[in-house]
Amino acid sequence: MKLRRTKLRLNAPKQLSSFLAYANPKYQAEWFHKVIADYCQQLYEGKIKKLMLFMPPQHGKSEIISRNFPAWALGRDPDLKIVGSSYSADLAQQFSRAIQRTIDSEEYQAIFPETYLSGSITERNNDATTRGYLRNVDYFETVGHRGFYKAVGVGGGLTGTPVDIAIIDDPVKDATEAYSATYRERVWNWYNTVLSTRLHNDSRQLFIMTRWHEDDLAGRLLKAEPDEWTVVVIPSICEQEHDGALNSPRHIGDALWPDKHSLQKLQKQKKRAPREFSALYQQRPTIEGGNIVKRDWFRKISLAEFTALRFREPMHFYLDTAYNKKKQGRDNDPSGVLAACRINQSIYLYDAQSVWKEMPDLLRFLPEYIAAHCGNKESVLHIEPKANGISVVQMLREVSTLNVTETPVPVDDKEVRLRVVSPRIECGRVFIVEGSWNDDFLDQVCAFPAASHDEFVDILGYAINDLYEDDDDIDYDNINLV
Template identity: 45%
Template structure:
């Protein structure tokens, strides 16, 4: 009788385990958040991982077509979005074509191998028996069978695949249903390089996006090193999703320490750590004290420098340019990829007002004059230009003839002056005023938020970083030229007049190649 009871109890336990396994499999097939613990029981899933998983599932279901995920480093973002999500998608829909890109082909290939490992595991095979990979390594289609290597693998008997590539790699002939970009920029040094930011963005627009179709979805996961990173540019171009902007981005961001902004998916109190068991509040606050740049970008996903590092932390954004007592214009000439900045500056008492007219790379001198006149700027008031471009200053003053013989009038262009210490003198002079810039001056606003001093041991030096300063250089040079020196009295035979001292216009650097007409 006792043995019978034991056998019956064992059968009941086995039945319960079997039913529990069936429930677990059903949940894992239907819900990505349940898939992770089913195939990776060692993964320590946190509340925010469940939020990310639900958003990724919404991408698969096309409730979300463009998703950005900002999470601090070592918080499990790639495990979810890049290693496990593609495997779950191919289990559900083995005909899906998936592209994964990262800053290097080596990292992209590691994602490829990790996905394959998950799909070869017994728990996965039990979940999705119809999704199989080739049993052997297949490098090219010429060897026969479904491809399987470190760059691309396909699902046997189906059209789906995962292709991985480093940013800059070729995607010719690849049509993509879901594209995932995981950390397109390696580190801060690369993020601060305008050349790398430009090449990464060009690859995204010219290569990655051209592989998408009307029903494609994309996911971008990255650390926000710079405001001008790929995510920043995409948000600037496309905006946030709304009912009136269906092509915008859905963004979920988890700062390492909870900020004051309200978020429906973040239940933490202000200041609390995101994953205290792994990255304590004390540890992150030490990063904040020791390196505010790293704290703001890597940990808070808010790529703004600390206020003490900003050259102009107190500039004020206003709606429109007001009427001013006096005006002048400013121009900073661009080079191959640097923008030419054209702006209008007004002064009333100790207030300066700045309006952005143009911030465009590749402009020739005729283009500058055309933009100047099209904006309705007064050609008779002084326009302060970069003194290193004396030849361009002369040509802007002279005007030019169109091919049909029509003369385009020149402007009152004069080269800028530089005070003692040049940059520092101009910054000091600007700081004597309260400076306002119009809301439409988007690039001035970006420079204000990014023009920084070089930091040494966490403290600002007196030397600005030579970056994010095209508008700043123009405004600084114009203000010093107009207001930098006190008036000096000169006697003449007829009367005593007060004039603004001007330095010799000589000393300009070489003209820019190819800018002349």
């Protein structure tokens, strides 16, 4: 333990991640805490100027960024001018108190003796140089230097305050504020007329947020200046193997901090409020009702009603393959399969599933899936002829009796293709047969292009284009739904 403390003491002035454990011996850092600390250090060193970190609530982001990072940064450079803000002045003041306690500590003074505050419990208190340096809950100055820390609530003033590092820790308190267009506009105006006017050419900005709404402060900034921000997204449930570029130890479906927030707990939260879970825990907010496609555009029908209505209409199947694991950053994307049929002028989506299967397992799965979902000799399996799809088509024709065909090769990107078919959904001619798969399907389609995966988006477009292939002359803008 003594050797470990000695090593931490040597590394703490140079590494924020070491400082966390040095300043608080009881601190237990998870892998993602180190990721956050490393990005903050890059910001301090000027390698990053604008950083956004999106994480679920209660995962320790404020402990690192709002309580420890400012103290460490002032230790490295006591001339820094830092502003820390949050949704309320009270919370911003709590962060300020924590920073001051850290700076006053013996551990801190042992590694950063040049950074201290007026009124610190140190022999230097008797030094006349401490006189005249301000220190209160809203504002404190570093003795003998030009640096300071100012705490302010969103909406508060910063007149005459130059800023080297601006930290915003959750500018939104709760759902009431997040869903209020008036409040979102107030935050946006404060950022543009107060905070941003205090920045200079070398200023750095650090936002840590739990995403509530597509139109929140982060959403507006990323829309206005997408290329200027470094964005780190750490969802509560892993959606990419090893969290993509973060190279984490997680696999798809793993909880972020299982000792504190188990997968079972997270899944219950998702079941209770899927839309809020997508925003708060997965950092994928969607526009109310949907982005390109709205949830209420889809009409619902019970399984019993559909069964009575369908009679002998053949069920057709649409596949988007993604079993190849070689594409960097998109490892373990699922394949998507959809069962759908057309009855008169309407399309009925019978079932949709995401499956993580490589070639042999996928070839065994498809005949079983089709047989279990009303497939017969008239059913056709449509597969996009991209690299993986061509292989699946060839193999299925060799090892099965399925009617397999290739969908037309797309020439437009996914967003354009979804916008093209969206009027067919909006006019009320696409039904969803009620089932346990509905929420996952709607969450992805309606969140697109903000969703982490898009296999359902692809196969929905394939199905609509195929089943309406002979009806291109229909005027969907003026269709009579009666």
